[in-house]
Amino acid sequence: MSDQASPRARDLDIVLYGATGFVGVLVAAHLAAYAPAGTRIALAGRSAERLEALRTRLGVDWPTVVADAADAPALEKLAAAAHVVITTVGPYAKYGRVLAHACAAAGTDYVDLTGEVLFxxxxxxxxxxxxxxTGARIVHSCGFDSIPSDIGVHVLHAQVEADGAGELTDTTLVVTSLRGGVSGGTIDSLRHQLDVVKKDRYSRRLAASPYSLSPAPAQEPDLGAQRDMDTPRAAEVDPSLRGSLAPFVMAPYNTRVVRRSNALRGFAYGRGFRYREAMSTGTSPLSPVLAALTKVGLGALAVGLSLPPTRFVLDRILPKPGEGPDERARRAGHFTVDVFTRTTTGARYKARVRAKGDPGYAATAVMLAEAALALVLDRAALPDSPGGVLTPATGIGDALVGRLRAAGLEITAGAIDD
Incomplete structure (x- = not known):
């Protein structure tokens, strides 16, 4: 039996690695404000001075841990001391593999913010x-990538199952409202993945496969081509949806996480479950133009970051790792995603996940911190699992839903009445 089963077998409940980075500071602030008294938390990173300054700023007496992302012995020691490790240090393909492996070996639960297929x-x-x-729950993608997607489908499936309405078939997440800045860390992760796929044929095939994160790709249903940047017409998603749809930049990653959840659950969502994501550009006369420009712009960004001359220019324009919006902008941000499905009985359902705060920063910090707290404090409510590399839905599930609702997120699901 893993020592995860004993709630006081380790010195620390949570270690926050990358605590002095832009998102790390936001996560630390949320933990300082909302973690229950007695939760044993440590701040970790490369600089003792910056960790001490953060501790003073937060007004906490948490211990600090100095460890470099390439120092395997230090990360192994860090992992062995805690029940859960949170890491905000990316790109994860460059800086995350040693820590994730150390947690898996130590039986330590782990959460991160990755949106990187190859990692x-x-x-x-x-x-x-x-x-x-070892019993470790290695749960990737516990921020805006990919909790709204994965948890949105999770609660949608739970409601359909509770109503006896069959299985999910065509299911589409639509970002119906979004205000927030682009993360410098996300851009840096995109740069790194483009560099890898440009040089390596296997990585290109992996990045392109809709089932690249599946535990058993050969067992996945044959649903035909699934091009994650193609967008349907609004009426094809659901008769109630209006306006024009554009590609959603994180669809190529989020869709693979949701498909992994379905496979890890023995295809509980359905063997005919077909999942895609899109973004609404509104209902104004200009919305079709905005949708077309969004598609062209996303393609141009990928090409621009792939070519040295244009990358040189973009690197001076796009946000850099560690940069982000000020507090006023973070507070003004928000997102709403709606997940539409039609079931095998012909019923139509919709789930909604909505939050205040910049999606990539303020809202993400809440989601990541609450995922870690759920793993520490709500173990009886976690999905039954021996451990492994899991998703938010299969690794934390309803325990996370409850915590996010308590933290102010709107998470709902129900039938759509004609």
Whole structure:
């Protein structure tokens, strides 16, 4: 039995690694404000001075841990001391593999913010079997990528199942409202993945496969082509949806996380479950133009970051890692995603996930911190699992839903009445 089963077997409940980074500071502030008294938390990173300054700023007496992302012995010691490790240090393909493996080996639960297909696949290959043995829950993508997607489908499926309305078939997440800045860390992760796929044929095929994160790709249903940047017409998603749809930049990653959840659950969502994501550009006369410009712009960004001359220019324009919006802008941000489905009985359902705060910063910090708190404090409510490389839905599930609702997120699901 893993020592995860004993709630006081380790010195610390949570270690926050990357605590002095832009998002790390926001996560630390949320923990300082909302973690129950007695939760044993440590701040970790590369600089003792910056960690001490953060501790003073927060007014907490938490211990600090100095560890470099490439120092395997230090990260192994860090992992062995805690029940849960939170890491905000990316790009994860460059800086995350050692820590994820250390947590899997130590039987330590782990949460991060990755939206990187290649890193997640590497972690599955390196850590899933090991973590299943030690009992560690290695839960990637616990921020805006990919909690609204994964938890949105999770609650949608739960409501359909509770109503006896069959299984999910065509299911589409639509970002119906969004205000927030682009994360410098997300841009840096995109740069790194583009560099890798440009040089490596296997990585290109992996990044393009709709089932690249599946535990058993050969067992996935044959649903035809699933091009994650193609967008349907609004009426094809649901008769109630209006306006024009554009590609959603994180669809190529989020869709693979949701498909992994379905497969890890033995295809509980349905063997005919077909999932995609899009973004609404509104209902004004200009919305079709905005949708077309969004598609062209996303393609141009990928091409621009792939070519040295244009990358040189973009690197001076786009936000850099560690940069982000000021507090006023973070507070003004928000997002709403609606997940539409039609079931095998012909019923129509919709789930909604909505939050205040900049999606990539303020809202993400809440989601990441609450995911860690759920793993520490709500173990009886976690999904039954021996451990492994899991998703938010399969690794934390209803425990996370409850905590996010208590933290102010709107998470609902129900039938759509004609």
């Amino acid at each position: 997640a696949r590497a972690s599955i290959d390196e850590n899933h079997e090991l973590a299943s043995t």
